[in-house]
Amino acid sequence: MNVGIIGYGNMGSSFAKGLKERVSNIVVFDVSEEKLKKALEEGFGTAKDLSFLVKSSDLIMLAVKPKDAKAVLESLRDLLGERVLLSIVAGLSIGNIESLLGKKKIIRAMPNINVVVQKGVIAYACNDKVSEQDKEEFVIVFSACGSLYQIAEDLIDAFTALAGSGPAFVFKFISALITAGIREGFSYEVSRGIAIDTVLGSCELLKALGGHPEEWITRVASPGGTTVEGIKVLEDRAFSGIVIECIEKTREKAKKLC
């Protein structure tokens, strides 16, 4: 497969790196000369315009900000033909894309930034122009960037909140742990290492051994011990309620983006 990427920002560049080993060719188009230079330095082909990019590609990924997406889609309308358009633009529905592009092959996906280390979580939904073979090829190629979930399109905004924005919330938690460690007397570097390894190890444990996180809390929190004192503070301050509301507000914003 030949992949064309429109927008070489955080996500476009992360996908380019993740896909490198799995596709024949990657071509990038960006309005920023600086981003095009970066793409060249990072070993990718660049296109001078959208027409060249489309001609060189079987699948075209739209990775620009929501505010820039409409203009790009209008320019693609007469260029795309039977090629697949893969949009990762938050809040932009398949219906919106079809109204700008016409009834073309469209995959709407929602990834997260962890694609940069090939550990992304990517949800996708397709319109009925996308064949089983198109879908299979997409899954084979994009599984190089992380785990894929085919979901109903009406859950993509919720997925955007949980997984698309999710890394920012996890980083916030890790950042708070680091600050707490510094406050207790560890250097930044040591506190960072302790926080990351604690979160990473806990995730690996859950993945490897299964079980609900609450079950594992009972194994960590000894009766009358230390952990339960910390858990009480989180409960008093409605930690779970805060996280649930954080996801709800994020999902609501995704609905209003485009």
Ligand SMILES: NC(=O)C1=CN([C@@H]2O[C@H](COP(=O)(O)OP(=O)(O)OC[C@H]3O[C@@H](n4cnc5c(N)ncnc54)[C@H](O)[C@@H]3O)[C@@H](O)[C@H]2O)C=CC1
């Ligand atoms: N950053 C994230 O963690 C995630 C972002 N997304 C979605 O991915 C999309 C891209 O986000 P980022 O990579 O963070 O944005 P970004 O701002 O880092 O990159 C966007 C790139 O598009 C380029 N661009 C703007 N207008 C253009 C045009 N007309 N033609 C070609 N290139 C153009 C910009 O120069 C820039 O390099 C957004 O729609 C966002 O909703 C989805 C999931 C996660």
Ligand SMILES: O=C(O)[C@@H]1CCC=N1
């Ligand atoms: O904040 C945003 O709008 C994008 C969508 C998911 C992650 N970043």
